[in-house]
Each structure stands twice: as C-alpha cells, then as structure tokens.
Amino acid sequence: MQNAQLILPAPAKLNLMLHILGRRPDGYHDLQTLFQFLDHGDQLGFALRADGEIHLHSELTGVPHDSNLIVRAARQLQQQSGTRLGADIWLDKHLPMGGGIGGGSSDAATTLLGLNRLWQLDWDEDRLAALGLSLGADVPVFVRGHAAFAEGVGEKLIPVELDEPWYLVVVPQVFVSTAEIFSDPELTRDTPAIKVRTVLERGGRNDCQPVVEKRYPEVRNALILLNKFVSARLTGTGGCVFGSFPSQVEADKVAARLPDHLPGFVAKGSNVSMLHRALENWVESRM
Template sequence: MTASVLSSRFISGSWIVTDPLVLLAPAKLNLFLHITGRRNDGYHQLQTIFQLLDYGDTLTFRARADGQLNLSSNLTGVNYSDNLIVRAARALQAAAQASGNSRRLGADIQLDKVLPMGGGIGGGSSDAATTLVALNQLWQLNIDKPSLMSLGLSLGADVPVFINACSAWAEGVGEQLTALDLPPKWFTVVQPDCHVSTATVFSHKDLTRDTRPIKVAAFSQGGTRNDCEPLVRKLYPEVDNALIWLKKFNDNARMTGTGACVFAPFNSEGEARAVLAQAPDNLPGFVAKGVSRSALFEHLPE
C-alpha cells in the first residue's frame, strides 16, 4: 500500500501537506532468536533475523496546523497516552521543537488494527515506526533516517527495523541492522489464545542467555532456534499446543519473538493457505508473504 498523491497549502505561515497519507505498518517474524548475553542495564544482547511481511495494520495520517494529536482506532484496552503511535508523534514533535522548529505540528491519525497485541510480530513497534516516517514527511521536517531510527529506539528495541524498512540481520538489542535479501517464502502465522508478557520472559531465571554468537552465513546451515521458545512453551500451554499442531505440517514451525504467535514457512501461497484452513477455531491467523523491503521504504528520507 502506498500513499495517495500529496498536496500542500499555506497554513499559518507554513506549508503543510494536507492530503491523507495511507501506509501499511507491516508485521515481522523472528526467523530465529539467540540471546548471547545480558548487559549491565538489564537489556539482552541478541542475534536474530527480522523477516518483514506484506501484511499489517493500516494507518491514515492528515496533518494539522494547531499542534493537536488526534488518534482514532478500532483498538481497545490501551490508554491514549500509552499508545505507541501517540508516544511516537509526541517524540517527533519534541525533536522538531528542539531543533528550533516553531510550527504547531499536529495530526489526525486513524489506525485500522489487524495485528494481535502481545504476539511477537511487532505490531506496536511497526505502528510507531510508521508514525515517525509518515509525520516526518507530512510535517516536512527532513529528519534523516539514522536520526529517526535513534528516536525510534527510545520507544522500543524493535522500532528501528521497521523504520529501516528492510528485512535484516540484527544484533545488539536489535538495533544493529544489516539489510538482507531473503528467499521468497509464504508464512502461515497463528495466534494462540494467550498474551505473553515480554518482561516476564526476559526476566525469568530459566531463560537461556549464553548462546554462542554465530555469523550470518551460519543461518542457512541450520541449527538456529528461538531461545525464548522452550520457556514460553512451559509457561504458556497454549503456545505449546499451537506448535505441536503446526509442526504436523512443517517441522520448521517455531515461535516468533517472545510469542505468542507461531509460524511456519512454505514455498507457495496455496500451501500456506491450505494449512491455515485446517486450523482449529481457537487458532486464528493469517497468511503473508515475506518481503525484503516494506512499502514504507519509499517514504524514507534520503
């Protein structure tokens, strides 16, 4: 999905883009997740491959010249001030003010939410990243991509990969990114009926934290895994049952992130959809194609 044709008009002494900008905030999968250590600040060092998908939430942005931020969505249970979209927009407002921009930058934002919360597929982080990129364009701030990624990191470790808009090899806490062109695959993704707490998983005494680092080339040789998966399967039987079911169709099925979603790769859309069609009623899901670049790429600043 791409933006509509943009136009602008002169408002209160500034040119403001006024036509709506409609963007896809894509999901991601962790094709593997190794935890290689723990930093003094409590954050975990990791290695992973982020696979972006052609499926996600849809956000619509319209610029305002009065400084107000209005968010409407079909998402319930999240306070306005806690929503990552609002936090991202406020962070961008603050960055603009800190750089000497005196305009009253605002926006009307509409969220069509389809990605599950607490699923390990990056829905909130992707929404935040899309907000930063979209408002940087609408407000004509011309903040460069590295600066946007740094701002995104302050909102969450997964935000930078969505701003970068490329599937990637990641290290550090997930912010050290090397873009990858991955073989085309279709993925069946299902959501167990539980909400996995990332904080609970990363603070648990039984979490593996000493996996030996590998090189990028080693991924294609196999032997990778998700270090969070054994613990989550023990703590959340719903995840365990989902993986048992999905592995009947593909033994390479695994959990993404800290869960709860699990996925399996297939060579064709037909294979992936045939599996999803057999999912039990308590395992809703979707089929998506892996992409090396998301549609957000074309809206990134130079």
C-alpha cells in the same frame, strides 16, 4: 480514515531465529536475530493539524491514549523537530498485541515515517531510527525497512537478502509479556555469538521458545499442531508461531485445517517493507 491525507501500512515482522547471548548491566539482553517482513499488517491514516495537537482517533482496549506508542512516537518527533504542526491519526488494527510480530513497534515506525513526510521535516533514516530506539528495540528495523540480521538489543542492523516464502502465522489467543519472558530465570542467556553468514547458511533457534511453551500451553499446543504439517517456530517472545511454504496454495491448504479456536493468516515474506514501498509510491505520485 476518510479524512486522512496519507494512509500507510504498518507491516508485521517475523524473527526467523533469536539467540540470547547474555544479560547487560542495564537489564536488557544482548541478542542476535534475523528479521523479515510480511506483506500483512495494520494501517494508519494521517492528517495535518495546525494547532499542534496529536489525536489518535482509534482506541485500543487497555491502552490509554497517551500511552499508545503511536501517540508517543508522534509527540517525540514533534518535540525533537520543533514543529508546531500536529496530526489526526487513525489506526485500523489487524496485528495482535503480545504476538511477537511487531504490532506496536511497527505502528510507531509508520508514525515516524509518515509524519516525517507530512510535516516535511526531511529527517533521514539514521535520525528517525535513533528516535525509534527510545520507543522500543524493534522500532529501528521497521524504520529502515529491510530484512536484517540484528545484534545488540536488536538495533545494530546488517541488511540481508533472504528467500521470500509464504508463511502461515498462527495466533494463539494469549498475550505474551516480553518483560515476563526476559525475566524468567530459566531463559537461556549464554548462547555463543555466531556470524551472519552462519545464520544465513544454517539458520538458528529461538531461545525464548522453551520458556514461552512452558508458561503458555496455548502456544505449545499451536506449535504441536502446526508441526504436523511444517516445521513450526515461535517468533520473538511470542505468542505467534509460524511455518514457511513455497507457495500461497500450500500455505492456504494448511490454514484451512486450523481449528476455529486458533486463528491465523497467510502472508508473503518480504525483504523490503511494504511501508517503504508505499512511501515510494506516494512520493512518486506527488511529483
């Protein structure tokens, strides 16, 4: 990334609960979920190109260049804004694919926000979030950058203030297909809707967890292990599982007891995305 003009983080997220209310006519599902960010994620670098080309210089195994959400986000923003500028993009990948912590969606959102600045488009968050929704249901929350209670397919967001504990996130070595989980006939699809206040007071469950545990024994075993130390939950459609701790020291102690075949990381929960904090710092540095 030594040639990058702008370097930004793409943070992970956790779904602290995920209720599925029903299947929509378009095949998607109405849901309710609670998003919180982590101070841990990928990193992207951006540099201007005058020729209009979009080049991602980092390869992801099994993901063709033009199919990568980063490239798709850049090209959609380019096309809809009408800019003639292009970009060189570098990705330092830390978040696992198929982990339920938002890696691809977060990368796409960071691309939209980063190029919006670099290309001097001055799009507002509403416009960027609407474009992001066409790329994935989780992209808007990363664009807006605040912990939120979400409804619809995850795009109707109500900002919330949550406790910001330390989390241990355990990463079973499996790729969980979101489409596979949402198409499973055993998935609960009739959880009654609840109010945001009820979620904040009582929490909730993850309706995807029983299906993921049944299909992926690696995830089930990770939950069993982590539950020995803390209440463990699945995030999103998985496969990452997590538990919360009042301090980094306590989270680190449990992380140190994970077996070698089960990687994980410790990160601070955050109601404001580290992407947005980094963008604010970048703007201030240019004043």
